[in-house]
Amino acid sequence: MPNASESILEVLRRCLQSGSESDWEKFVTETKPTVRKAIQRAWSGCGCTSTERLEDLVQDVYAKLCAKGFETLRRISAETPGELFSYLRTMGSTVAIDSIRSWLTLKHGSGSVHESIEDYAQAPDESAQAEIERDILLQQVDACLKRNAAVPTRDRTIFWMYYREGYTTAAIAKIKSFDLTTHGVDSALRRTIQAVHNCLQRGKGKQSGLTS
Numbered sequence: 061m062p063n064a065s066e067s068i069l070e071v072l073r074r075c076l077q078s079g080s081e082s083d084w085e086k087f088v089t090e091t092k093p094t095v096r097k098a099i100q101r102a103w104s105g106c107g108c109t110s111t112e113r114l115e116d117l118v119q120d121v122y123a124k125l126c127a128k129g130f131e132t133l134r135r136i137s138a139e140t141p142g143e144l145f146s147y148l149r150t151m152g153s154t155v156a157i158d159s160i161r162s163w164l165t166l167k168h169g170s171g172s173v174h175e176s177i178e179d180y181a182q183a184p185d186e187s188a189q190a191e192i193e194r195d196i197l198l199q200q201v202d203a204c205l206k207r208n209a210a211v212p213t214r215d216r217t218i219f220w221m222y223y224r225e226g227y228t229t230a231a232i233a234k235i236k237s238f239d240l241t242t243h244g245v246d247s248a249l250r251r252t253i254q255a256v257h258n259c260l261q262r263g264k265g266k267q268s269g270l271t272s
Contacts, residue, residue, distance in 0.1 A: 098152030
C-alpha cells in the first residue's frame with residue numbers, strides 16, 4: 061500500500077517508468093476497491109450475483125490497463141487522484157455494461173449458452189425486472205453512442221459520469237483533462253442526449269416497420 065504521503069499518481073508514474081511488479085501491485089491494491097464498486101453498481105438489479113464473475117471482470121479491467129506496455133494508462137492525462145479514479149470508475153462501468161449485454165444476448169438464445177450462467181442469473185421479481193429493463197435501456201443508449209461517430213469519446217464519458225456515476229456538471233468541469241467549463245459540460249450533455257434521442261427514435265421506427 062502507498063504510504064500516507066504518497067499519491068496514487070506517484071505510484072502510477074513510478075510503475076510506468078520502471079515497469080516494476082511491486083509498483084504495479086501497489087497501484088492495483090490502491091485502486092481495486094474503486095473498480096470493484098463501479099462494476100457492482102453497474103450490475104445493480106440485473107440478477108448477477110457471482111462473486112467469481114465479479115472478480116473476473118475486475119481482472120478484465122486491469123488486463124486492459126496493462127496491455128501493450130500499459131498503453132491505456134499512459135494515455136490517461138489525469139492530473140489529480142480524483143481524475144484518475146473517475147476514469148477507473150467509468151472503465152469499470154463500461155466493462156460491466158459490456159458483460160451484461162453479452163449475458164442478455166446469450167440468455168435470449170443468440171449464441172452458445174454460457175455453461176455457468178445460472179450461477180449468476182436469478183429469476184427476477186417485479187422490482188428486479190424493472191431494474192433489468194432499465195439496464196437494457198442503458199445498453200441501448202450505450203450502443204447508440206458507440207455507433208454515432210459524431211459523439212466523441214469525451215462526450216460519451218461525460219454522459220455516463222453524469223447519468224450513471226451521479227457527478228454534477230460542476231464536478232465534471234473540474235476535471236482538467238476534459239478542458240470544459242460548466243457551460244461546456246452542459247452543452248456536451250445536450251448534444252449527446254439529442255443524439256441518443258434521435259437514435260432511439262430511429263430504432264422504434266424500424267421496429268414499427270417490421271411489425272406493421
